Amino acid sequence: MQCRKCKTELPDGAAYCYVCGIKQEKPQKRTKARGNGTGTVYQLPNGKYVAEVTLGYLNGKRRKKTKQFAKKSDAINFLPLLKQQIDTMDSKITFTDLYERFMEKHSEKVGKSTIDCYKAAYGHYKPIYFMPFSEIKTEHLQHCIDSVPGSRTKENMKALGTLLYKYAMQNDLIQKNYAQFIYVGKKEKSKREAFSAEEIQIIKNNIGKIRYSEYILCLIYTGFRPNELFALKKSDYHKNYFIGGSKTEAGRNRIVPIPDPIAEIVADLVNKSESEYIFESPAHKQFSDEKFRKRYYYFALNEMGIRKLPPYSCRHTYATMLKDIDAPITDKQKLMGHESFEMTAHYTHTDIDSLIRIAKQLV
Incomplete structure (x- = not known):
């Protein structure tokens, strides 16, 4: 064999030329790298080649689109078409x-x-x-x-x-x-009103007379939003308190004591309910807060001669009653579900007892 550079005669299989020192094996051509975002081609263990283009990232995971080929050249040639398909698909998403x-x-x-x-x-x-x-x-x-x-x-x-x-x-x-x-205009400040002590007494007097007056009273004495109250199941009832709530991390699965004015009402509802829900609908299913508001809530207030305050006023009434109680502000925030507070599993017996003591003062 001859040196590929100086043509000196060399023994067969020589790795280097002893005259010029050049390596006799020709270096392999490097595959030209593709630009970012144009895709990649790789070989599978079964010998097939994959053309792959990255779509993006969702929750930290890469989303991709692929197609397999028998030949590497076919996979490389298909990459631009694959990228074009993706761009067209994304542009058509409505x-x-x-x-x-x-x-x-x-x-x-x-x-x-x-x-x-x-x-x-x-x-x-x-x-x-x-x-x-x-x-x-x-x-x-x-x-x-x-x-x-x-x-x-x-x-x-x-x-x-x-x-x-x-x-x-x-x-x-x-x-x-x-x-x-987007411009939504100036935010209108709505004045939230609470039910008066006289109105609360009227509601108490109509328990068993006006349909769903007991639900309204329970909204007032728990501070639950309507959807939270209607989501309560019998398994959430623990005699002196509920475990329920939603909307925020602080609001979810919070301890809500059951004050004396509604203790018997709640116990009776638990016993009479024909479904898993304590505050069930007439069809013995979970009550829709919208249906309750439109069909029963305002009708009940009208029948009792009480101002037609929105359902949220029940929660505002609860907050107003809490203001008059001498207790740590953090405990009151826990009851309302406003504070970034630990979940149910981290409540101690002291926490629960403290919240129940506050609720006992609601009359």
């Missing part, structure tokens, strides 16, 4: 498509009342349901928001829009958050 994908992931992280707010807000975006999300701009969102009354509804719509844009950006579907430019 507002509704994205909302459904978002809800599938996000609904596990929040309470039912929050999900209900999202669903209600989504309903007002009907004009842009089938628009490609990448084509939606602030003016489209603003038009939907301007067409609905009520500042709270508009705020919920903006909140949902912001979450959808954040989700889309996390998955590389868009580059800009147009929801941040």
Whole structure:
């Protein structure tokens, strides 16, 4: 054999030339690296080649699209087509498509009342349901928001829009958050009113006479939101207190003592309930807070001659009564579920006894 450089005669199989020192084995050509975002090709143990393109990242995990080929060259040649397919697919995702994908992931992280707010807000975006999300701009969102009354509804719509844009950006579907430019107007400060002592007494006097007056009284003496009260199961009842709540980490699974004015009422409801729910509906199912409000709550107040304050006023009444009790503010916050507080498993007997002592002072 001859040296590949100086042509000196060498023994067969020589690794280097003893004259010029050059290595006789030709270096293999390095495969040209592809640019970022263009995809990659690799070989499987079965000998096939895979063309792979990264879609993005969701919850820290890489999302990808792949296709297998028998030849490496075919996989390499298909990469641009695979990337084009993905870009086309993402550009066609509609507002509704994205909302459904978002809800599938996000609904596990929040309470039912929050999900209900999202669903209600989504309903007002009907004009842009089938628009490609990448084509939606602030003016489209603003038009939907301007067409609905009520500042709270508009705020919920903006909140949902912001979450959808954040989700889309996390998955590389868009580059800009147009929801941040939505204007919902000045926030209207609503004056919350509490039921008076006289009105509470009227409710007490009508227990057993006016249907669901006992539910209203229990809302007042527990501070539960309606959806929280109606979610209580018999397994949440522990004679002197409930374990329930929702909405925030502090609100979920909190200890809520049962004051004396409703102790017998609650015990009676537990015994008479024909379902797993304590405050069941006429059909012996979980009560819908919307149905309760529209069909029974205001009707009962009207029958008793009491002001038609909204259901949230029951919770506000509870907070007002707590203000008049001499107890640590932290304990009161625990009762309302407002403070970032440890979950049920971390309540001590001292905590529970302290909260029950406060509730005993509610008359």
